[in-house]
Structure formats: C-alpha cells, structure tokens
Amino acid sequence: MTYRAPVADYEFMLRYVVGYESVAATERFADASAETISAILSEAGKLCEEVLAPLNRVGDLNPARLENGVVRTPPGFAEGFKAIAEGGWVGMSGDPDYGGMGLPMTLTTAVNEMMSAACLSLQLAPLLTQGQIEALEHHASAALKQQYLPKLMSGEWTGTMNLTEPQAGSDVGALTTKAEPNGDGSYAISGQKIFITWGDNDFTENVIHLVLARLPGAVAGAKGISLFLVPKYLPEADGRPGRANALKVVSLEHKMGIHGSPTCVMHYDGATGWLVGAEHGGMAAMFTMMNNARLGVGGEGVGIAEAAFQQALDYAQERKQGKTPSGTIIDHADVRRMLTGMRADVFAARAVMLACALAIDMQKATGKADWAARAALLTPIAKAFGTEIGNEVAYAGVQVHGGMGFIEETGAAQFSRDARVLPIYEGTNGIQAMDLVGRKMADGGAAAFRLLDEIERHAESARARLSDLAEPVLQAGEALRGATEWLVAQNNMNDRFAGAVPYLRAFSRVLGAHYHLAAALADPGGPREKLARYYITALLPEHAGLLAQVQSGAEALFALGTDELAV
Amino acid sequence: MTYRAPVADYEFMLRYVVGYESVAATERFADASAETISAILSEAGKLCEEVLAPLNRVGDLNPARLENGVVRTPPGFAEGFKAIAEGGWVGMSGDPDYGGMGLPMTLTTAVNEMMSAACLSLQLAPLLTQGQIEALEHHASAALKQQYLPKLMSGEWTGTMNLTEPQAGSDVGALTTKAEPNGDGSYAISGQKIFITWGDNDFTENVIHLVLARLPGAVAGAKGISLFLVPKYLPEADGRPGRANALKVVSLEHKMGIHGSPTCVMHYDGATGWLVGAEHGGMAAMFTMMNNARLGVGGEGVGIAEAAFQQALDYAQERKQGKTPSGTIIDHADVRRMLTGMRADVFAARAVMLACALAIDMQKATGKADWAARAALLTPIAKAFGTEIGNEVAYAGVQVHGGMGFIEETGAAQFSRDARVLPIYEGTNGIQAMDLVGRKMADGGAAAFRLLDEIERHAESARARLSDLAEPVLQAGEALRGATEWLVAQNNMNDRFAGAVPYLRAFSRVLGAHYHLAAALADPGGPREKLARYYITALLPEHAGLLAQVQSGAEALFALGTDELAV
Structure with missing residues (x-):
C-alpha cells in the first residue's frame, strides 16, 4: 500500500467548495494564505507518505502491549511520533503564546486526516493531545497553561x-x-x-x-x-x-x-x-475537548476512507480478470460502481469535515454567533458521517479486492477493522445524532434552516448552468427542510430520537450533494462535474428512504415490546 | 454468548410465510410433515446450542494451523464435527439410496443456518460436503457414487x-x-x-x-x-x-x-x-455444487445475523446506562431502532432463504420448470441479501455494544469479522447481482415478473385487512416491476450490470416486505404484525433510492475516466 496525500483535493476544495478565502481574509488568519497552506499541506503530506504510512501494518502486527506496568509501543512508533512532533504538527492550531503555530483548524483538520489515513493508531496520540491543548487554552489557569501547554504543543508530552x-x-x-x-x-x-x-x-x-x-x-x-x-x-x-x-x-x-x-x-x-x-x-471543559476530538474523529473516518479507496483503486487497476478493455477488473461495471461511489463519498465526507473546521475558524476569527451555531451543528454530522463513510468505504475496499480482501496481508481488512471503532468512540454515532436533533435544534432548528437556505440559494443560482444537478439538490433540500420542520415540532423527544440516525444521514447526503454541486460549477465538463453527477444521480436518492424513516416516529418502534423482539 | 435456536421462527415461517404445506403435500416429501420437521429442528437446535456454540470463540482464538504439512484444527472441533456427522446432519437431504435422509432442502437450510449461527468456521465443513454430495448425485458415475456418497453423507469423509x-x-x-x-x-x-x-x-x-x-x-x-x-x-x-x-x-x-x-x-x-x-x-457440474453452496452461504449470513442479534438484544437488556424505564439501554430509542431493524431484517433474509429452498424442493418433487426458474432466480438474491444482512446486523450488533463491541472478548466483533467473507466467497455479491440481471433474466424477466405478479396479488388480497401495510408493498412492487422492465430492455449489458447490485438489494427489500406482510396477516395485532409494520414503514422505503440508482445506467459511471477517479 502506497499512500498518496490528497493535497490537490484539499486545495481544490478549500478554494472552490468550502470558501476558504473567507478565513484567509480575517485578521486572525491573515498569514494563512492559500499559498502558505499549500506549502504546509505538501510538507505534511510528505511526512504521511514517507514516515507514517509504512508504520500502519507494523502497528497491526505488533500491538501495543503492557510489560510490568509499562506500555511498549510498536516498532517505529517512537520515531514516527517524534517526526510528527518535530514537524510542529501537534501544536499547529495552538496559541502562538505557548509555542503553537496559530494556524486555522481547517488546515489542521486536513493534516490530521492525512495522518490518520497513513497510520490511524499513531495519529490518535497527537489528535488527543490537540484536544487537550484546546481544553487547557480555554479553561486552565495561567499557571497550568504556562507549565503544560508548551510541552504539549511541542510533542514532548x-x-x-x-x-x-x-x-x-x-x-x-x-x-x-x-x-x-x-x-x-x-x-x-x-x-x-x-x-x-x-x-x-x-x-x-x-x-x-x-x-x-x-x-x-x-x-x-x-x-x-x-x-x-x-x-x-x-x-x-x-x-x-x-x-x-x-x-x-x-x-x-x-x-x-x-x-x-x-x-x-x-x-x-x-x-x-x-x-x-x-x-x-x-462537562463544559470536557466538551471543548470533545468537540475538537469529534471533528477529528470524523476526519479519521475520511482518512481511512481515502486510504482504503486508494488501495482499492490501485488493486482494481492491477488485478487482471475477465475480458475487459484494460484486461483488469476496473472496467467491470460493478467494480467501477464501487470505486466511483467510494470516491464520491470521500469527497462528500471531506467537504462536510472542512466546512465544519472552517466554521470553527470563522467563529474564532469573528466571534459571530452564527458561525458558532454552524460549527455546533456540523460537528455531530462531520463525526457521524465521516466515520460511517470510513466504514463503508473500507468495506467496499475489501469487496473490490475479492478473496484477497479477506486476507490480512493486503491491508484492506485492517482498514475495516481499524475503522470500526470510529462510529463508537468520542460519543457513538447514535449520541451524535441525538445531539443533532436535540441540543443542536434547541434553537427551533434556526441553524439548520440557515444552512438549508444557503443550500437552496446556491442550487437556485446553479439552475441556469447545471439544471440536471441543481434540481435534485433543490428537491432534496426541500425534503430535508420538511423533515426538519417535522422534527422540531415533536415535543416527545423519543419521536426525534427514533429518527435521529437516519435524519443525520439524510442531512449528510444533502450536504454532500451541495458541495458536489459547488465542485461541478468550478470544473465544467471536468472530472469534478462528472463525479458530482454520479453522486447526485446515484447516491443522493438515498435521502428519500431515510427521511421516510425519520417521520415514522417512535410509535411503531415502541409498539413492539422488548419480549416481542425476541420472538 | 448463549445461542438460542430460533425453532419457533422457522415453524411460523414455514407454515404462514413460505407455504411449506405444498412441499409436505408432494409424494417425494410426504414423510416430512410439519410435526416431523419440528422434531428434527428441535434436535438440530439442541446440538447447535449445546455442542457447537461453545466452539465459536475457541476457533477464533485458536486458528487452524499447518504443522509439517498437516492441518491442526481448533480444540473441540473434532468432537463438534463428529456430533454433526453422528446426528446425520451432513446427509440430511442426501439420496436415501446412499445413506441420506432424503429430507427437503427447506429443512436442511434451516439446520445449516443454525449451525452457522453457532459456529460458522466449523459449519463450513458439512456445508461444503453437502454441496459435493449434490454434485456427485447429479453428475458422477454409479461407481463413484457407490464409492463416495455413503462416506460423505455419514460424515466419515x-x-x-x-x-x-x-x-x-x-x-x-x-x-x-x-x-x-x-x-x-x-x-x-x-x-x-x-x-x-x-x-x-x-x-x-x-x-x-x-x-x-x-x-x-x-x-x-x-x-x-x-x-x-x-x-x-x-x-x-x-x-x-x-x-x-x-x-x-x-x-x-x-x-x-x-x-x-x-x-x-x-x-x-x-x-x-x-x-x-x-x-x-x-462448469455445469460445478454449478450444481455452487448453487447449493450459494444458498448455504446466504443462510450463513442469516445465521450470523441471528446470533449477532441475539447477543445484542441480551446486552441491551443487561447494560445499565442512562435514565430509562428499565434502567437499561434497550429503552433508548436509537438502541431500539437498531434492534428492531436487526430483527426485521433477520426475518426478511430468512424468508428469502426459505423461499429459495422451498422452490428447490418443489422443483425436485414436481419437476416443473416454473419452480426451477424460481429457484434459479432466488438463489443469487438469497446469497447476496443474506450475506449483506449478516454483515449489517453484525455491524449493528457491535454498535449496540458501544465500546465493548470493539473489544474482542464480547464476541460481537468476531461476528463482524467472520461475516465479512460471506459477500465474497461462492461468487462475490457483485457476481450474484450480475447473475440475477444477466443469466436469470435471459428469459426476458419472465421468472421475475411471475414473482412480482404473486407479490402484487398477495398485497391486493391483503388490502381489505391491512391496507396501511398492503399499499406500500403494492407500490414498491410496481416500482420494482418498472425497474425490471427497464433492465430487460437494455441491450448494452453494462447498463444492466451498472445497476445490478442496487437492483438485487431493492428486489430483496420488496421480497422482505412481501413476506413480512404474510406474517402480519397470520398474526393480527401480534408481534409479527408490529414487526412487519416497522419493516414496511422504516426499511422498505430504501428501495426507492436504490431503484433510482439502477436506472441511472452505465453512462454516468463510465463518463469518469480511470485516471479521473484518482483526482
């Protein structure tokens, strides 16, 4: 497995999909111009490709173990962590007063995604350290900050x-x-x-x-x-x-x-x-840390998905089988369907992740409540959708490999095994969904409706140029709006919670279509438009079935007694 | 993990859902009355609960290994296989002239499902032996049959x-x-x-x-x-x-x-x-063996799903967390959603499996081409749907366990790891789907349309009693009919193949609804009706998004060049 850092994808998405220029236009992040961040992404990408990716299977084969009360880490992990620390990647969004680089979360999130794609097991160490840094920055006394933050940001601790x-x-x-x-x-x-x-x-x-x-x-x-x-x-x-x-x-x-x-x-x-x-x-202090970590875990899902996709794509182009134009399996329609779906979903989940990170940056830079609400709304979606896509793409990656996918040596199975924890830790995806339909809609859905307004305005403005893509996005947005109105009207929280997971998923599907549409507009006739067309035609329709489930409420669910389930 | 053989579910489904009485009414299977098969299912269930289930984790922890060219099997597997052999479970559908019991495949399929639920690794040995028995019965010379079949049916070999x-x-x-x-x-x-x-x-x-x-x-x-x-x-x-x-x-x-x-x-x-x-x-001889094995592998998926569901249900009733009426997590709406969906899907996949086995029996007993075509049509669906549900339910089972699901000791993770091979071996699920839309529709879709006719007639007859369930089934059947008409009209096979997997899944969803409706009719106001209502309300709507994908064809897929996928 050779991991290739998707730097060009970040550059495209930051510029054309999530609107990074608004971050660079703030005083706080004025230094983080598009050119600067390209250089930083390339540098991080190199570390991930050359130093971290080779450690991934080593860690799987040589689990961390406890010897006489001391944790022994896999061979090479010490050097890998040192390289992360010395590159400044732990403290990259940290406060410069304590040794951090003060860079936007948008950038840190992309770097974290690459590190998790390369070696998820090791990347957890800097990720959790970053969460701790943020919690201490916000809540610790000056003395504690002075004592601990520099050591954490430098990766010494x-x-x-x-x-x-x-x-x-x-x-x-x-x-x-x-x-x-x-x-x-x-x-x-x-x-x-x-x-x-x-x-x-x-x-x-x-x-x-x-x-x-x-x-x-x-x-x-x-x-x-x-x-x-x-x-x-x-x-x-x-x-x-x-x-x-x-x-x-x-x-x-x-x-x-x-x-x-x-x-x-x-x-x-x-x-x-x-x-x-x-x-x-x-709890308030912990939530600072957790929200950071939740976005980070969503990014881990995107990272695993990217790595699993790349490996499956490579395999499909090498594996000779059957009579196809290329002689390899990539020309089989079903293999192509899997790979195209994987790629389209990586894009969608990455876009949600970057949009969430961008909202955090804008909140920090402008102090505006709308950005805070946007970040709060997108955090559970980024976590749950990213980690689901991580699992689904890893699953498909195994499938593309056929029998070889089930054999551990290929590494495809490891992506699936590693990814399985992501929908569980940092709050299960069920908890994320309940957060979305509960706390994050305690505003009567205001933040959700604002986002839906944007999605619909954007799709309307795209009608003239790409009506075949804009129309389904508009319709899906309207359907999601209807379901959101239904949800916030439910006084019995169980009616919200019963449909929370399918609602979050449907929301993600629509968001993904919104960002794909933006990409299509920026690349007329190009691969981005074609990928968007596939996503909107083949994957977006999933939302309809999900929204039907959302609005079925808790009654049908609780009608069946616990004992009756066991029949 | 304590496995409970779902004998009552088989009894109900054979009687009310798949119409087993037509098998018992044939001359060939006249001995296999409902009472007889209940006794046999109970006996097999006992073996699975008491002898095989305790071996499941043993096999995971003590992998089969090769020592000086000799395979060493996990502790207890030898005794487990001996118990299977001595119970007559290997040759239960085999020709009595060679020592088999001549029982219907419907019954064998249920027993195989239970054995795979209890210990998938070991169950593969009798399953593959059964496939070989069937291939030899149909294709081997009298001398080979005489020499090999008795030893295979007895489980000596x-x-x-x-x-x-x-x-x-x-x-x-x-x-x-x-x-x-x-x-x-x-x-x-x-x-x-x-x-x-x-x-x-x-x-x-x-x-x-x-x-x-x-x-x-x-x-x-x-x-x-x-x-x-x-x-x-x-x-x-x-x-x-x-x-x-x-x-x-x-x-x-x-x-x-x-x-x-x-x-x-x-x-x-x-x-x-x-x-x-x-x-x-x-190839013809091999397909005899493979078709048998494909249905068997579909049943393995159902078995894993049943076992994973049972374990998750137990865990959810024991795990205290949060403020709920019972104090356990089963009263959380999202946990209930997962468990109810798991149970509803186990039912659906089991019904498809039993319907396929029944068609094989009717083909054998009556020699009618319609039954042969039905069996041929349902085999890829039973294989792919059963194995997908096996993976999805095992995945959900891990999720219900939360953090404990990712820890190997619970066994929830093992179900997921074990199940992952099922959509791959005996022909990947992609191959199954291509078989469905290709070879199995070489009749212009005649076998599929006959089944759709039945589904629609059945739903129409249910309108008066259960209109809220019958109507969605009718509509879904019509949508599936439309997609089938579209499919068989495509001359470019890639247009069929591009949508083959979502088509098979949509077909499965509709079939599941058909069988759930039958169960609801047989249990007015009871748990079967409630479960059917959940399936039809919450899970059946998935078919719409899938059918949209089916009819998008190959063009959007192949528009994106191989090199453009890597962008």
Whole structure:
C-alpha cells in the first residue's frame, strides 16, 4: 500500500467548495494564505507518505502491549511520533503564546486526516493531545497553561482524555471517580477509567491526563463533575518531570483494530491533580475537548476512507480478470460502481469535515454567533458521517479486492477493522445524532434552516448552468427542510430520537450533494462535474428512504415490546 | 454468548410465510410433515446450542494451523464435527439410496443456518460436503457414487470444492490446472488451487476434493473445463482409505475472520482423479455444487445475523446506562431502532432463504420448470441479501455494544469479522447481482415478473385487512416491476450490470416486505404484525433510492475516466 496525500483535493476544495478565502481574509488568519497552506499541506503530506504510512501494518502486527506496568509501543512508533512532533504538527492550531503555530483548524483538520489515513493508531496520540491543548487554552489557569501547554504543543508530552468508567459510558454523568482537596490547591484523584486511548507510551517523557471526577458534596449526574489535570510524572520546579504520580495502567484491551494504539484501563489511587475550569464545570471543559476530538474523529473516518479507496483503486487497476478493455477488473461495471461511489463519498465526507473546521475558524476569527451555531451543528454530522463513510468505504475496499480482501496481508481488512471503532468512540454515532436533533435544534432548528437556505440559494443560482444537478439538490433540500420542520415540532423527544440516525444521514447526503454541486460549477465538463453527477444521480436518492424513516416516529418502534423482539 | 435456536421462527415461517404445506403435500416429501420437521429442528437446535456454540470463540482464538504439512484444527472441533456427522446432519437431504435422509432442502437450510449461527468456521465443513454430495448425485458415475456418497453423507469423509487459482477468481474460465488421462480411466491432476475451505482436517479419515481442470486439447475459457474427484487418500478395494494421493496443503491464509476454518493453498502434483460428468462439462457440474453452496452461504449470513442479534438484544437488556424505564439501554430509542431493524431484517433474509429452498424442493418433487426458474432466480438474491444482512446486523450488533463491541472478548466483533467473507466467497455479491440481471433474466424477466405478479396479488388480497401495510408493498412492487422492465430492455449489458447490485438489494427489500406482510396477516395485532409494520414503514422505503440508482445506467459511471477517479 502506497499512500498518496490528497493535497490537490484539499486545495481544490478549500478554494472552490468550502470558501476558504473567507478565513484567509480575517485578521486572525491573515498569514494563512492559500499559498502558505499549500506549502504546509505538501510538507505534511510528505511526512504521511514517507514516515507514517509504512508504520500502519507494523502497528497491526505488533500491538501495543503492557510489560510490568509499562506500555511498549510498536516498532517505529517512537520515531514516527517524534517526526510528527518535530514537524510542529501537534501544536499547529495552538496559541502562538505557548509555542503553537496559530494556524486555522481547517488546515489542521486536513493534516490530521492525512495522518490518520497513513497510520490511524499513531495519529490518535497527537489528535488527543490537540484536544487537550484546546481544553487547557480555554479553561486552565495561567499557571497550568504556562507549565503544560508548551510541552504539549511541542510533542514532548502527550495528552489523554479520561471520561469513561465501567458503569459510565454514554452516560458520563454516572461516573464515580473522586477528587479530594489536598489543601494546597491540588486534589487527590481516585478511581478507575476505561477505554483510555494512548493512556501511556514509551516515547514521551510525560503523559498528561485530563480526568473527570467528582468533588466532595457534588450533586449527582453531569452537573456534579469537575475536570482535573493529572500528570504521569509531577513536574519539578524547573518544569521537568519529577516523581511518579499515583496512577497506573492496569491493562490494555484486545481490540478488533487499531492494535498499535494502547487502549488502557487506568487506575488513579490518590493521584495528584489540579482543577481545570470551574468546580462542577467539568462537562463544559470536557466538551471543548470533545468537540475538537469529534471533528477529528470524523476526519479519521475520511482518512481511512481515502486510504482504503486508494488501495482499492490501485488493486482494481492491477488485478487482471475477465475480458475487459484494460484486461483488469476496473472496467467491470460493478467494480467501477464501487470505486466511483467510494470516491464520491470521500469527497462528500471531506467537504462536510472542512466546512465544519472552517466554521470553527470563522467563529474564532469573528466571534459571530452564527458561525458558532454552524460549527455546533456540523460537528455531530462531520463525526457521524465521516466515520460511517470510513466504514463503508473500507468495506467496499475489501469487496473490490475479492478473496484477497479477506486476507490480512493486503491491508484492506485492517482498514475495516481499524475503522470500526470510529462510529463508537468520542460519543457513538447514535449520541451524535441525538445531539443533532436535540441540543443542536434547541434553537427551533434556526441553524439548520440557515444552512438549508444557503443550500437552496446556491442550487437556485446553479439552475441556469447545471439544471440536471441543481434540481435534485433543490428537491432534496426541500425534503430535508420538511423533515426538519417535522422534527422540531415533536415535543416527545423519543419521536426525534427514533429518527435521529437516519435524519443525520439524510442531512449528510444533502450536504454532500451541495458541495458536489459547488465542485461541478468550478470544473465544467471536468472530472469534478462528472463525479458530482454520479453522486447526485446515484447516491443522493438515498435521502428519500431515510427521511421516510425519520417521520415514522417512535410509535411503531415502541409498539413492539422488548419480549416481542425476541420472538 | 448463549445461542438460542430460533425453532419457533422457522415453524411460523414455514407454515404462514413460505407455504411449506405444498412441499409436505408432494409424494417425494410426504414423510416430512410439519410435526416431523419440528422434531428434527428441535434436535438440530439442541446440538447447535449445546455442542457447537461453545466452539465459536475457541476457533477464533485458536486458528487452524499447518504443522509439517498437516492441518491442526481448533480444540473441540473434532468432537463438534463428529456430533454433526453422528446426528446425520451432513446427509440430511442426501439420496436415501446412499445413506441420506432424503429430507427437503427447506429443512436442511434451516439446520445449516443454525449451525452457522453457532459456529460458522466449523459449519463450513458439512456445508461444503453437502454441496459435493449434490454434485456427485447429479453428475458422477454409479461407481463413484457407490464409492463416495455413503462416506460423505455419514460424515466419515468431508468434501471440498477447488475452483480458484491465483489468476482465476471470479473468472473461473481462466484456470490452468491440467488433467492428463492415465489410460486406466483415471487422470493425473496437476496445478495449484487457492482459497480452498477446509482443504484438510485432522478429524475425518479422508478428504475428497472436487477439482476443476483442463483436459488436453480443451478449448480456452469456461467451455474447456472438466470436473474431477480427487481424494486425499486413494480408496482401497474394500473402500477404506489407502495410500496418500499426490496432493498437499502448501499453506493456510491469515484471514480477517473464520479463523477456525483452514483456508488452504492446495498443490496437485499429478494426483489421481476421476472425471465427474462429461468431458468439458465441468462448469455445469460445478454449478450444481455452487448453487447449493450459494444458498448455504446466504443462510450463513442469516445465521450470523441471528446470533449477532441475539447477543445484542441480551446486552441491551443487561447494560445499565442512562435514565430509562428499565434502567437499561434497550429503552433508548436509537438502541431500539437498531434492534428492531436487526430483527426485521433477520426475518426478511430468512424468508428469502426459505423461499429459495422451498422452490428447490418443489422443483425436485414436481419437476416443473416454473419452480426451477424460481429457484434459479432466488438463489443469487438469497446469497447476496443474506450475506449483506449478516454483515449489517453484525455491524449493528457491535454498535449496540458501544465500546465493548470493539473489544474482542464480547464476541460481537468476531461476528463482524467472520461475516465479512460471506459477500465474497461462492461468487462475490457483485457476481450474484450480475447473475440475477444477466443469466436469470435471459428469459426476458419472465421468472421475475411471475414473482412480482404473486407479490402484487398477495398485497391486493391483503388490502381489505391491512391496507396501511398492503399499499406500500403494492407500490414498491410496481416500482420494482418498472425497474425490471427497464433492465430487460437494455441491450448494452453494462447498463444492466451498472445497476445490478442496487437492483438485487431493492428486489430483496420488496421480497422482505412481501413476506413480512404474510406474517402480519397470520398474526393480527401480534408481534409479527408490529414487526412487519416497522419493516414496511422504516426499511422498505430504501428501495426507492436504490431503484433510482439502477436506472441511472452505465453512462454516468463510465463518463469518469480511470485516471479521473484518482483526482
């Protein structure tokens, strides 16, 4: 497998599809001109192609393991991480006051996508560190920032997020880890956390944990949770790691995929930590980190999809079979159907991801509430759609390989196994969909309707030039508007939730068509127009069946008793 | 994981959904009354629950391996196979003249489904043996039948099918294995075969290979292929295995799943074999075996889906999380949506499978061409739909488990990994779909239209009682009819092939609705009606988007050049 960084695709999409020029036009991101970011993307692409991609299968074959309480990472991962750190890729969107590059998230998101395509297991380490950086930037005290941010941004240290406990998964509010004040401004953290990605490693001199815990007397549920920074080694006065904190990795999980990434059970036994943000304000601080990570995980899905697509495309062009013009399987209509669908979906999911990142940048740069609402609306969509497409394209990639796809040596199967975690972690896709139809539509759907207005205006303006593409987008937009109106009119939240996942998917399909249409307009008669035509003709129609499901409500679902399901 | 054999579901479906009474009414299957088959299903179910299901994870953790040229199977597999053999389950549909039980395929198909649900890796051994039995019954000489069939039906020996070569996968006609006459009626077989499931084992005294090869002077392509029976050990005059034949297992594949099943690279070095069927008539003989195996593989998909559904249902009823009436996740609307969809799809895929098996039985019992055409039409649908549902339900099963689904210990991930081979082997699902829109519609769609007539007549007759369910089925049937008319009118086969996979899926969706409607009619106000309502409301609408894709043709697909895909 040779990974080719899709730099030209980012350049095209930033310019013609998501409107990056509005970011570069802001004062905050004035330095990040189109030329600058092209250079940065090329540099990151080189790292991914040359250094990271060769590690992907190594990590699968040599899982991270626990030896006498110490995590041992796969061969080459230490060097790979060092290359990421030294390239400045961890802190690229970080605050320059603490050593970051202050670059737009739009760019960071593209770089993260490439790194995940090249080696998902390793890329999780910088991704989670970036999430921690953002949480600390927003919520930590000046002292903590000064002490930790430079080390995190430089990649000397890595960061983790510790939410889940055995009895508290999607329901974070059920967690029981305790934080007792030590009297000196620090706290003693005690409890067990599970599913801690990169909970430890053997290549950075420290690992910093952000841990959700309860202060004494905290109320039950999510409102009684606070966030703490808990380092593996307690920094000395000179900032260097000193004595070991009272925490340890108890065990690693045996997972279906991402074998190179250690997924840890962590035990905190009165470990010293410091409050981040307000007392009982942990959820707000954690959401800063999670929203960042959710977009990042969506990008991981896009990355896996891109890598799986490339490998399948290569295989289809090499594999001789049957009587076709080229002699290879790529000329079989069904193989072509799979590959074209994969490519069209990678584009759609990437566009949603970049549009979400762009909204975050515009929010940061302008402070406008509309951009904040746009980013909030697109985050669950980018996460769920990106990760679904990651799985679907990886699945199709195996299928294109035929029997060889099921054989581990090709790597096609690994993409499928690795991708399977993406719709689960950082909030399952069900949680994302409930977030979309619940919290993100607590505004009565205002942010959704604004986006639909844009989609419809854009399609209307395209009517004259590309009516065969613009009309179906307009109709799909109207259908989605109708379903959105239906959803926000439901007072029984179960009626919203019952259709949440198909609604999110239908929304994604329509968004994908919107961005494909923009690409078609920018490339008349060219490959972008042809790809858009395929997407709009063959893939967009999926939305109709999904929206029918959305509006069927919860009644038919709950009519069937639990015991009746087992019949 | 505790597997519960769904005997009650088979009983209901045989009686009310697929009309088993017509099989029992034939002279040939007069002994297989509803009472008899209930007893047999219960007996098979017990074997699956008690003996086979405990082996499933053992096989995953202890893959079959090759030691000094000998295949070593996972612990317990030998005893498991022996129990299958001693129960008579290998030869249950075999000719009683050779030791079979002569039972209907409808019944065998249900039993095979249960065995695959319990332990897919092991079930492949009897499944392939059954396919070989059927091929020999139809095509072998009386002497070969006498010599081999009793041993195969009793499970003393197992059978394999050897089609694929490195350069000849979906294009079987490209194979190069040679067969030279030895002058004594036997042939010397030389060549390499890959992906040979259960190519060897350490628990039967012989393994019989059916091998596709070319006779000297055979024409190129599929028309120059003949079929040979090649035993691992050459039988002595008394029928017992004698000296070793000139064949060996070269290596085993490292696969994504079905670790317990040895997937062999076989080398034949002048091995002694005997012709089965006519010279150059190998493809016809092989198709007998393959059609049997295709339905069987579809049933494997249903089996995995059932097992994954049961496990997810159990987990959802045990896992406490969030504030719901039961305190468990099953009352979350999105979890309920997943489980209800899984159950509804298991039903639909099982109904298609049983309907296909029933058509085979009716063909055998009546010799009528209409039944043969029905069986031929339904075989690719049963294979592709069953295996897709197997993957989709296993995927959803992982999702219901949340983070635990990605951890191997739960077994949810294993279902997904095991199921992934099903849409690939015995002809990829793309091949099935091309078979459906090509060969199976070479009659101008007559068999398809006859089935659509039945679906529409049935829905019309249901209008009075269940109009809210009958109407959507009628409309979907009409839409499918329109797409079928469009398909058979295409002279350019690529226009058919470009839409073949979505067409097959849409056909499956409509068939599923037809059978759900039948179930609803038989259970007014009961769980079957409620499940049917969910399927028809929420899942059937998928067909519309698929049929739009079907009728988009090959042009949009091939408009995009191979090089343009890589942009």
